[in-house]
Amino acid sequence: MTEGARRFHTTRWSLVAAASAGEGEQARAALEELCAAYWYPLYAFQRRRGSDIEEASDLVQGFFAALLEKGYVAQADKDRGRFRTFLMTALRHFASKEWAKAKALKRGGGKAQLSLDFEDGERRYQLEPSGGVTAEALFERRWALTLIERALERLAAEHRGASSEKAERFEALRPYLSGRGAEPYRDVGLRLGMTETAVKVAVHRMKGRYRDLLRDEIAQTVGAEAEIDDEIRRLMGALRGSP
Amino acid sequence: MKKPHDPQSPMNRPTAPAGDEEAARLLEVGLSDTGGRRQVPPSPAAMAEHFPDFELLEVLGQGGMGVVYKARHRKLDRLVAxxxxxxELGMDPAFAERFTREARTLAKLQHPHIVGVYEIGETDGLYYLSMEYVDGVTLRSLMSGRELSAREALAIVPQICDALEYAHREGVVHRDIKPENIxxxxxxxxxxADFGLAKMLHRGPGDFTLTGTDQVMGTLHYMAPEQYxxxxxxDHRADIFSLGVVFYEMLTGELxxxxxxxPSDVPDLDARLDEIVMRTLERERDLRYQHASDVKTDVRTLVGDRDADLDGGRGGAGHPPRSTQARRRFSVFTVWALVLIPAAAIIGGGVVAIVDSVGERSIRGDYHAAKAGLWTAFGICGLVVCFASLGAMRARQRPQLVRGYVFSLVIVAVxxxxxxxxxxxxxxxxxQYMRQRSFERERNRPRPPTPHVTVDGVLSPVMENEIRKDVLETWDRFLRVVAVRDLTIDHAEAAEIYTEEDIQILRKLRETDRDEFERLRKSNELGMGFVGSESLETPLRFFHIQSIQLDRWQRQATVTARAGGVYKNGRYVTPTVAFFMKRTVDGWTFVVDKVRVEEGGR
Incomplete structure (x- = not known):
């Protein structure tokens, strides 16, 4: 269990936050990757704030472009420490101050662009709950779900990559990660050709691995290892509708 | 530019949580202190103030035994872990002492395959060890990344063996061998890594609640059965078991x-590995490899033997068949049986013969000793069969459970x-032998001599003579009384014990004085205290009066007599009996005073 923390030293956000504006190829690449991963919560946020599809897409695209081009990070309040809060603050700032300027320049004119699939984003947005949720809450909620999905996706990929048997095992045991699996272990075991104990061990291991992956994902977006737990609690609060 | 991930319809995302509550739970899994397991380790920056000598670079890992930082020793400019x-440990006063004691031992361990301990200490209530920094990975992360080949596993195991063998010779048991520590x-x-740390931290089953369930689950699988x-x-053999678990896991990916x-059920694995792995995993430590070096030797033999195709060499020519071990065990047991049974017979017989011949020896005694020897041999025989069968079963590696249990129960019963x-x-x-011997003793006993009578005080010779006569007559009668009582108990036994002369006296008494004979026979006044006295296992037989002390003024005599041999707590003893004779108008009566049992003597 010691390797979990060993990864931390190269988390992307800490890299980005540490590098000064416009410097460092690594920092830029890291930021790109983060943006590519977490653009959808921003999009949903912007949509909920009242932008239509096109405007929201443009804004997010423009925001990222500015971020990557101008080293916008430098202007952000880095002390806040978290990529999530940084993005939100920066986007707000951008929307109110910079957007008009940026819009004046032709979109994408010579600038680097992230290739973001807004069509998919919009499809997903249509499925968001409509009433009673503020844009901020929606953003946080989406953020949390994105983190989870990314961790689960990595976990699934690991299993798929291993063998078809492991992939099948993943599908069967996936519900137990959250305690949703209602079927007794014995029955699952019968289906998978495993003993009850083996199922238990497999779930335990899968959970451990998932946990590592999730923490790794979160680690990429916070400034220090120590903040991971706090971030988890905060996001749990967002999901459960309490601060 | 990368896309975030598969941008398909959200409905098709198989991994997506079903709802917010589930998502929240999925997040919760990630909490580091789930189940009180782990605390967030203090960041290097936060720790730096406690360690001015070191430049703390990053957190390398965290476990139940603390946090490991990668650090640079400022003065020596060397990297350390x-x-x-x-x-919390610092708050336990017993810990400080244990820490120092164990750390001294650990610091002595210098071996190329053991993470060396440079320094130990305590600062601001924090106990720490600085150790050799190993730039690499743990076996755990290596295994979770990919499956190891048998060749790799076989390259790793001997090195662990070297480390263990060395430490064991130095008297250090690791107690927590697992992939995380390799x-x-x-x-x-x-x-x-982490030699002896488990002992230092007193990590044991009792502490499981402290370290949290997950941690324990991870560790428990590697523990030898005796550890919990x-x-x-x-002892050091626990490490050999844990090594076996790691070995097994490297080969199969399973615990x-x-x-x-x-292990050979995994395709393309040499079946001969089974024997080695299974023997490290014996639940009974006496059946395991006894030394880590033996594991290494066997692995090396295997590697050297068929270096070319370890991963693919299933059952080639010239292999010892898998049942070799079973057969070897059988033959071991056969030899044992052949040696043990006669040896047992001789020892058993010998012991009984010696015990029996401490006193006197007879042909009958030898006969019984021989028989006792046979009985002993019979018993040992049963035991040997029992263990041989159990060993054979074990060697055949887990037969059907039910049959196995029933079979072993039957064997144990036998x-x-x-x-x-x-x-x-x-x-x-x-x-039986002792009874016979006591009979023989009694039979060979010489007739009791006439007792010596002393009379206290100064008496006229006539008076003294009269008393003497009186007492001796009484004694004679007393003898007869006892003899009669004995006869009435068991004629057969009496015939064995009494000399012809005794019996003649009794017959004569019966013929001449029938009343007296009957009166004596029924009389209880003598027998009560002697016959079947509760501390004696056989009835007193008859007495040899040794002295009679006559007290003229009290009109009574104190008689000391020796009884025939009896058994007490299985030992042959001869009690000394003291009682009073009291003179009444009719003559002397006997009053039981006490029975004093003394060993030995005739």
Whole structure:
């Protein structure tokens, strides 16, 4: 269990936050990757704030472009420490101050662009709950779900990559990660050709691995290892509708 | 530019949580202190103030035994792994002493395959160890990344063996061998970490609640059975078991839990590995490899033997068949049986013969000793069969469970029955022999001499003579009384004990004075205290009066007599009996005073 923390030293956000504006190829690449991963919560946020599809897409695209081009990070309040809060603050700032300027320049004119699939984003947005949720809450909620999905996706990929048997095992045991699996272990075991104990061990291991992956994902977006737990609690609060 | 991930319809995302509550739970899994397991380790920056000598670079890892930082020793400019133990430990005064004691031992361990300890200490209530920094990975992360080949596993195991063998010779048991503690540096060299730390931290089954369930689950699988059954009695062989678990896991990717498969059930694995792995995993430590070096030797033999195709060499020509071990065990047991049974017979017989011949020896005694020897041999025979069968079963590696249990129960029953039979047989032989011997003693006993009578005080010679006569007459009568009582108890036995002369006296008394004979026979006044006295296992037989002390003024005499041999607590003893004779108008009566039992003497 010691390797979990060993990864931390190269988390992307800490890299980005540490590098000064416009410097460092690594920092830029890291930021790109983060943006590519977490653009959808921003999009949903912007949509909920009242932008239509096109405007929201443009804004997010423009925001990222500015971020990557101008080293916008430098202007952000880095002390806040978290990529999530940084993005939100920066986007707000951008929307109110910079957007008009940026819009004046032709979109994408010579600038680097992230290739973001807004069509998919919009499809997903249509499925968001409509009433009673503020844009901020929606953003946080989406953020949390994105983190989870990314961790689960990595976990699934690991299993798929291993063998078809492991992939099948993943599908069967996936519900137990959250305690949703209602079927007794014995029955699952019968289906998978495993003993009850083996199922238990497999779930335990899968959970451990998932946990590592999730923490790794979160680690990429916070400034220090120590903040991971706090971030988890905060996001749990967002999901459960309490601060 | 990368896309975030598969941008398909959200409905098709198989991994998406079903709802917010589930998502929240999925997040919760990620909490580091789930189940009180781990605290967030203090960041290097936060720790730096406690360690001015070191430049703390990053957190390398965290476990139940503290946090490990990668650090640079400022003065020596060398990289170290700085292990800071949990702060709570500092609050236990017993810990400080244990820490120092164990750390001294650990610091002495210098071996290429053991992570060396440079320094130990305490600062601001924090206990720490600075250790050799290994630039590499743990075996755990290596295994979770990909499956190891048998070749790799076989390259790793001997190095662990070296480390263990060395430490064991130095008297250090690791107690917590697991993939997390086995490091591999960039050159593939194995380094075993955290030697003796488990002992220092007193980590044992009792502490499971402190370290959290997950941690324990991870560790438990590697523990030898005796580590959680009898944690106070753990020796170096526990490490050999844990090594076996790691070995098994490297080969199969699974842990050997429950009714686990042989390693060779994994395709393309040399079947001869089974024997080695299974022997490290013996639940009974006496059946395991006894030394880590033996594991290494066997692995090396295997590697050297068929270096070309370890991963693919299934059952080639010239292999010892898999049942070799079973057969070897059988032959071991056969030899044991052949040696043990006659040896047991000789020893058993010899012991009984010696015990029996302490006093006097007779042909009958030898006969009983021989028989007792046979009984012993019978018992040992049962035991040998029992163990041989159990060993054979084990060697055949887990037959069907039910049949196995029933079979072993039957075997154990046979063994127990044999031992019980032996015990009963030997005891009864011994008893019979002792009875016979006591009869023979009695029979050979010379007639009692006439007692010496002393009279206290100064009496006229006439008076003294009269008393003497009186007492001696009484004694004669007393003898007869006892003899009569004995005859009425068991004629057969009496015939064995009494001389012809005794019996003649009794016959004569019966003919001449029938009334007296009957009166004596029914009389209880004598017998009460003697016959069947509760501390004696056989009735007193008859007495040899040694002295009679006459008290003229009290009109009574104190008689000291020796009784015939009897058994007390299984030993042949001769009691000394003291009683009073009291003169009444009718003559002397006997009053029982006490029975004093003394051993030995005739």
């Amino acid at each position: 700085l292990k800071v133990l949990p702060r 490091l591999l540096d960039k050159g593939g060299r194995v380094k075993v 059954k009898t944690p106070q009695d753990v 050997p839990v429950g009714n686990f498969a042989k 063994g127990a029955f044999g031992m019980l039979g032996t015990a009963i047989g030997v005891a009864s032989e011994h008893n």
